[in-house]
Amino acid sequence: MGTELEPNKVARARANLDTAGLADLVDIREGDALETLRDVGGDVDLLLIDGAFTLYLPVLRLVEPRLKPGAVILGENAFEPGYLDYVRNPANGYVSQPLPIDEGRGNEFTLRVA
Numbered sequence: 001m002g003t004e005l006e007p008n009k010v011a012r013a014r015a016n017l018d019t020a021g022l023a024d025l026v027d028i029r030e031g032d033a034l035e036t037l038r039d040v041g042g043d044v045d046l047l048l049i050d051g052a053f054t055l056y057l058p059v060l061r062l063v064e065p066r067l068k069p070g071a072v073i074l075g076e077n078a079f080e081p082g083y084l085d086y087v088r089n090p091a092n093g094y095v096s097q098p099l100p101i102d103e104g105r106g107n108e109f110t111l112r113v114a
């Protein structure tokens with residue numbers, strides 16, 4: 001499942017999935033992620049966050065109850081201090097570190113351990 005605010009990007013993603021023969025396997029939700037992800041419809045074992053920087057932590061907190069133990073969270077361009085402080089604090093149920101590839105891009109690799 002994926003979610004995107006801009007309708008033209010949603011249309012392009014759906015067209016690409018259709019071309020690849022994967023349209024019936026992927027749910028692309030159009031709208032504000034804080035609405036579209038309220039019910040993700042099941043447990044989550046991989047979450048890629050690559051959207052508005054201020055939404056990284058709110059999106060994570062929204063999906064958090066559905067994250068399976070061992071789930072991977074990839075934050076691309078995860079620069080927002082509130083997000084990084086949260087995932088790097090073991091008390092919140094994560095272990096997290098920056099990925100040592102393409103450094104400067106703020107790629108954060110996080111595991112759900114709770």
Ligand SMILES: C[S@@+](CC[C@H](N)C(=O)[O-])C[C@H]1O[C@@H](n2cnc3c(N)ncnc32)[C@H](O)[C@@H]1O
Pocket residue numbers: 003004005006009031032033034050051052055
């Ligand atoms: C850096 S782009 C990356 C998108 C995608 N990964 C890509 O490579 O095209 C960030 C995306 O977040 C979307 N976005 C911004 N605010 C959003 C929101 N509240 N809900 C959902 N998507 C949002 C933007 O429309 C934009 O397409």
